[in-house]
Amino acid sequence: MLYRQAGTFKTSYAQDQRLLPLRQDRTMMVALLLLAFAVIPFSASAYWLSAILIPWLALSVVAMGQNILMGYAGQLSLGSAGFMAAGAFACYNLMLRVDGLPFVVAVLLSGLIAAAIGIVFGLPSLRVRGLYLAVATLASQFFIVWVIDKFGWFKNYDTSGIITTQDIVMFGHIFASPAETYLVVLTFVVALTWLAMNMAKGSVGRNWQAVRDMDVAAEVMGLSLLRTKLQAFAISSFYCGVGGALFAFTYLKSVEPAAFDINLSFRILFMVIIGGLGTILGSFLGAGFILLFPVFLNILFHAIFGKAVDATITSALEQVIFGVLIILFMIYEPLGMAKLWQNFLDRMRRWPFRR
Amino acid sequence: MKQMELWQRGRAMAAALGLAAATLLPVAATAQEEQYMAVPSSRVGPYSAMGTGYYGGIIDYMTYVNMTGGVNGVKLTWSECETEYKADRTVECFQRLLTGPNGQKMVVFDTLGTPGAYAVINEMAKNEVVLAQYGYGRTDAADGTVWPWVFNAASHYWDQIAVQMDFMAKTEGGIEAMRGKKVVHLHIDSAFGREPLPAMRKIAEEWGVDLVEIPVAPPGLEQQSQWLQIRREQPDWVTFWGAGSGMNSTAMTTAARVGFPREKMIYVTFGGAEEDMIPAGDAAIGTNVVANAVPGKTYPLVQEIEKVVYGAGAGNLANPERIGTVYWNRGLGAAVMWVEGLRNAQAIHNKVGKAVTGPEFRDGYEAIKMTPERLKELGVEGMLAPFELSCSKHDGAGLFKVMKWDGKQFQITTDWVGAPDPELIRTMIKESAAKFAAENNMTPRTCP
Numbered sequence: 001m002l003y004r005q006a007g008t009f010k011t012s013y014a015q016d017q018r019l020l021p022l023r024q025d026r027t028m029m030v031a032l033l034l035l036a037f038a039v040i041p042f043s044a045s046a047y048w049l050s051a052i053l054i055p056w057l058a059l060s061v062v063a064m065g066q067n068i069l070m071g072y073a074g075q076l077s078l079g080s081a082g083f084m085a086a087g088a089f090a091c092y093n094l095m096l097r098v099d100g101l102p103f104v105v106a107v108l109l110s111g112l113i114a115a116a117i118g119i120v121f122g123l124p125s126l127r128v129r130g131l132y133l134a135v136a137t138l139a140s141q142f143f144i145v146w147v148i149d150k151f152g153w154f155k156n157y158d159t160s161g162i163i164t165t166q167d168i169v170m171f172g173h174i175f176a177s178p179a180e181t182y183l184v185v186l187t188f189v190v191a192l193t194w195l196a197m198n199m200a201k202g203s204v205g206r207n208w209q210a211v212r213d214m215d216v217a218a219e220v221m222g223l224s225l226l227r228t229k230l231q232a233f234a235i236s237s238f239y240c241g242v243g244g245a246l247f248a249f250t251y252l253k254s255v256e257p258a259a260f261d262i263n264l265s266f267r268i269l270f271m272v273i274i275g276g277l278g279t280i281l282g283s284f285l286g287a288g289f290i291l292l293f294p295v296f297l298n299i300l301f302h303a304i305f306g307k308a309v310d311a312t313i314t315s316a317l318e319q320v321i322f323g324v325l326i327i328l329f330m331i332y333e334p335l336g337m338a339k340l341w342q343n344f345l346d347r348m349r350r351w352p353f354r355r
Numbered sequence: 356m357k358q359m360e361l362w363q364r365g366r367a368m369a370a371a372l373g374l375a376a377a378t379l380l381p382v383a384a385t386a387q388e389e390q391y392m393a394v395p396s397s398r399v400g401p402y403s404a405m406g407t408g409y410y411g412g413i414i415d416y417m418t419y420v421n422m423t424g425g426v427n428g429v430k431l432t433w434s435e436c437e438t439e440y441k442a443d444r445t446v447e448c449f450q451r452l453l454t455g456p457n458g459q460k461m462v463v464f465d466t467l468g469t470p471g472a473y474a475v476i477n478e479m480a481k482n483e484v485v486l487a488q489y490g491y492g493r494t495d496a497a498d499g500t501v502w503p504w505v506f507n508a509a510s511h512y513w514d515q516i517a518v519q520m521d522f523m524a525k526t527e528g529g530i531e532a533m534r535g536k537k538v539v540h541l542h543i544d545s546a547f548g549r550e551p552l553p554a555m556r557k558i559a560e561e562w563g564v565d566l567v568e569i570p571v572a573p574p575g576l577e578q579q580s581q582w583l584q585i586r587r588e589q590p591d592w593v594t595f596w597g598a599g600s601g602m603n604s605t606a607m608t609t610a611a612r613v614g615f616p617r618e619k620m621i622y623v624t625f626g627g628a629e630e631d632m633i634p635a636g637d638a639a640i641g642t643n644v645v646a647n648a649v650p651g652k653t654y655p656l657v658q659e660i661e662k663v664v665y666g667a668g669a670g671n672l673a674n675p676e677r678i679g680t681v682y683w684n685r686g687l688g689a690a691v692m693w694v695e696g697l698r699n700a701q702a703i704h705n706k707v708g709k710a711v712t713g714p715e716f717r718d719g720y721e722a723i724k725m726t727p728e729r730l731k732e733l734g735v736e737g738m739l740a741p742f743e744l745s746c747s748k749h750d751g752a753g754l755f756k757v758m759k760w761d762g763k764q765f766q767i768t769t770d771w772v773g774a775p776d777p778e779l780i781r782t783m784i785k786e787s788a789a790k791f792a793a794e795n796n797m798t799p800r801t802c803p
Contacts, residue, residue, distance in 0.1 A: 259443075
């Protein structure tokens with residue numbers, strides 16, 4: 001009744017090509033953006049802003065990159081953390097060595113640098129597929145982190161090999177408070193999400209999905225596999241690089257290359273699998289689940305058990321419960337959390353009828 | 356039927372969410388006789404042995420202080436948060452623990468790890484919290500003019516590597532005897548492993564020592580190629596900067612296989628504990644380990660805590676046999692400094708018997724004077740080295756004891772030893788701190 005296709009009359013091509021054709025979708029999006037931009041910065045506590053929302057948004061961008069590569073283009077990749085590192089350190093070096101470079105330009109340039117590296121490491125995708133490609137992309141993960149570690153120039157010859165990111169200065173104002181940093185990250189995320197939604201819906205996304213579904217048929221139809229696959233790697237690495245720069249500059253604030261290790265790559269892989277492969281919403285939901293659920297478990301257990309139970313036991317229990325939940329989740333909804341949302345919308349279409 | 360299930364599930368979810376949300380809302384501030392402390396523990400993950408021992412020691416000492424009248428009557432309360440020894444979880448724990456359930460702000464933060472310390476180090480001045488690095492972390496924080504909120508009360512890795520080189524020199528027969536000798540620095544390929552290198556390189560250059568740096572990729576459970584390289588190099592000494600029980604014991608067993616004498620290996624403070632030695636079995640016998648907080652149960656404070664706290668069943672360690680081990684004693688040392696800082700803060704700011712704020716605690720911590728008499732009063736004489744902190748000097752004693760593992764326990768082989776050339780280390784620290792200040796457009800404060 002409330003959520004339906006009936007009643008949507010398109011009278012122009014522009015209306016037909018909208019990102020969100022249903023009015024209800026658009027209303028929900030507007031409400032969400034209003035909440036994100038106008039309500040949260042003023043009402044959320046510093047803890048929620050700086051420890052929950054900012055890392056979640058930064059990692060959602062990375063998850064979107066991984067989703068573009070794995071979900072839309074079907075190229076298995078385990079190199080996302082390496083590209084994050086490339087983006088983070090590129091941004092640090094650009095801001096360090098180029099005087100007066102605006103933060104936004106630095107982030108976008110570091111994304112482009114990560115994209116260039118991504119094209120190089122995407123070349124194996126033209127010869128190998130599936131799990132073998134995943135192993136080939138592992139090389140990018142280890143190589144990028146090793147290069148940054150080995151050559152002190154990237155870390156400005158810091159004695160401990162840990163860089164401290166610069167302040168975010170835009171239009172002469174230092175964005176230091178949690179609310180301001182949150183708004184900076186949010187703006188980036190909204191812009192990149194809009195871009196990703198457009199790409200997914202347009203011919204670029206359709207090319208990727210053709211390559212994913214059956215690349216031989218796609219090639220026969222005239223799609224250049226070289227262009228499409230490398231484009232997927234480039235755009236995915238761009239997102240990972242920008243996400244990495246945001247993660248480093250707005251959350252971690254001091255970065256050592258070892259923070260972008262293989263474990264982080266795996267976490268991002270799990271984010272897109274649990275969130276939903278091939279969806280934009282899945283990137284956000286998966287990032288939220290993998291990043292924030294352990295934190296909530298920790299808070300919950302400390303609230304419930306307090307000092308009554310040995311903290312070592314509760315910490316270990318959190319890890320066990322998290323793992324069990326992932327298994328259960330995959331059993332009950334293998335297509336991820338985005339599919340759960342889709343199911344909900346489908347039920348809403350029929351509501352108040354059940355079937 | 357289905358609707359009932361949905362209702363029940365909905366209610367359960369709402370209850371769980373409400374509980375989670377409630378923990379994030381601050382409760383109204385209670386009476387002033389409480390001081391809230393933060394405990395960002397790392398009880399799971401590859402360094403769980405370290406975390407459970409260290410934070411267990413901290414919590415046991417705080418429990419002991421509460422049981423024996425508090426800090427001039429002020430009871431200590433604390434909240435724990437699991438960091439899993441990861442930098443991003445440490446940042447989240449810092450934000451979560453910032454304000455306690457009683458509305459007070461935390462005054463001190465101890466991450467037990469260099470990555471965690473670096474992740475939060477820039478938040479300290481803003482939030483007015485002391486970063487009490489106890490024997491780890493950012494070395495140039497020893498310069499208090501650039502880092503007023505960061506301390507290193509149990510010294511840092513540059514002093515430690517100088518002491519290790521000095522131990523080698525003493526064993527070889529003097530600094531002149533070190534000329535031409537070869538030392539291998541086997542380390543985990545991370546910031547922690549590379550931290551002592553600047554000082555080590557300088558000392559090696561001065562003494563004419565041939566320094567070979569061999570990194571081990573984390574987690575370092577497989578060191579065959581590194582030890583074969585060591586066998587080829589045939590060094591006179593190997594300094595080991597490892598992390599995690601797996602890596603530490605693997606080094607000893609691989610050294611035994613390759614035939615390198617354990618007596619020529621010196622472990623870092625965080626690399627050699629009972630939890631690392633015991634799994635290596637006989638291969639560990641003879642290994643030298645440096646200590647800034649000496650293990651053992653002979654110290655009056657350790658015995659008191661065992662009697663009072665564990666006697667009442669309020670001990671934090673799941674296995675009471677870990678009382679007196681390396682990490683637990685180090686945790687005791689860290690907590691002793693916290694409480695001493697609180698006492699000083701109360702005295703300096705005329706707040707005896709009342710809770711103190713962040714800046715007041717900072718002043719109290721900076722005023723710590725651990726004279727031999729005070730150490731004896733606290734019951735830790737011999738376990739910790741005497742030292743004093745000041746406005747410009749934020750690192751502790753710079754003194755370490757070297758111990759040797761005999762198969763069952765650690766035998767202390769030296770008394771408190773310091774760097775042979777403390778001026779050299781101090782100069783390097785000042786340079787590094789000045790470089791940081793220049794890069795970040797900070798003016799260091801002036802000290803009287």
